[in-house]
Amino acid sequence: MNRPLSQNSWHYRELNARTPGLDHFSNGLFRLLDAGHPVVAGSADLQFSNGLNRFAERHPERYIQFGISEQNMVSVAAGLATTGMMPFVATFASFLGLLACEQIRMDVAYCAQPVRLVGHHTGISMGFYGTSHHATEDIGTMRSIADLTIVSPADGPQFEAAIVASADHDRPIYFRTGRGREPALYDAQKPFVFGKAIEHAKGEEITVIACGMPVYPVVQAARRLNAAGRSVGVLDMATVKPIDRDAILEAAASSRMLMTVEEHNVLGGLGSAVAEVLADEGIGRKLIRHGIRDEYALIAPPTHLYAHYRLDEAGIEREILAAIGG
Structure with a gap:
């Protein structure tokens, strides 16, 4: 029997909490529409989880509610694109990047x-929500699909800027975003450049390369360490594919070691992408990959999981100190 959620339960608070970061999704679409682009949007029954409810309310004629049919949603989006429309479709990353992988490969990227x-x-x-809803393999899956750009914004404003920048991008894009609770690090009005890393600091001891949610805690940890006399560089690799090879090689030349931090399996994700660049160029620089270490994540509130896997500020700071000695 299905029971109503208790107002004291974590599930109830999570589902009904205000998530301002999600507003940036619709804000980006509004900006594209105002500029004259033929935007349409759709979701698999999750418009309140991703912020598309605002878009649906303002432009109901441009919004499609697909229900729980993620694979069909992707195929329909591909069809809409053939008519000259600019479709944005959204659902949980675990369902989009894994369940709909075949449709993304054949209907979107191949075409x-x-x-x-x-x-x-x-x-x-x-x-x-557990293993079925955790998405720790999607970068690896999407990165192996040809001609598919992958963007992992650090916060809502960067996501909005990337949406606006996508108007000039004529290939399919997989945006990998958080849950709208990420602290703001960027300004939505700052232009986003696909394929270009954002440097927050240079470091001689180590350069930390991150994408998505971990970028903010990495920046905060590096600021504290640098203020204490250490030398820690930070790169936000928001575009995971095509990756900024020049930024990686420059960091390898100026730092004694590199570290990647990602909310993803360390196999197949950002760490693997950086390792491939170093291997391709024959760069003998130590690389530490920090993230989910090839396991299915535990089940707990996100804040507890971030602390357990050392993906919060304190945990990342400890990982950096363990790497450089201190």
Whole structure:
């Protein structure tokens, strides 16, 4: 029997809490529409979880509610793209990047349709919803699909800026976003550049390369360490594919070691992408990959999981100190 959620339960608070970061999804679409772009949007019964409810209320004629049919949603988006529309479709990353992988590969990427795929609540951000809802393999899956750009914004404003920048991008994009609770690090009005890393600091001892949710805690940890006399560099690798090879090689040349931090399996994700660049170029630089270490994540509130896997500020700071000695 299904019981109503207690107002004291974590599930109730999570589902009904205000998530201002989600507003940036619709804000980006509004900006594209105001500029004259033929935007349409759709979701698999999750418009209140991803913020598309605001878009649906303002432009109901441009919104499609697909229900729980993620694979069909992706195929329909590919069809809409063939008519000249600019489709954005969104659902949980675990369902989009994994369940709909075949449709993304064949209907979108293989056919070179400029569909914007938005996988939200990435990594372990679904917490208690468990393994079926955790998305710790989607970067690896999507990265192996040819001609598919992958963007993992650090916060809502960066996501909005990337949405606006996608107007000039004629290939399919997989946006990997959080749950709208990420602290703001960027300004939505700052132009986003696909394929270009954002440097927050240079470091001689180590350069930490991160994407998505971990970027903010990495920046905060590096600021504290640098203030204490250490030398820690930070790169936000928001575009995971195509990756900024020049930024990686420059960091390898100026730092004694590199570290990647991601809310993803350390196999197949950002860490693997950086390792491939170093191997391709024959760079003998130590690389530490920090994230989910090839396991299924535990089930708990996201804050507890971030602390357990050392993906919060304190945990990341400890990982950096363990690497550089201190």
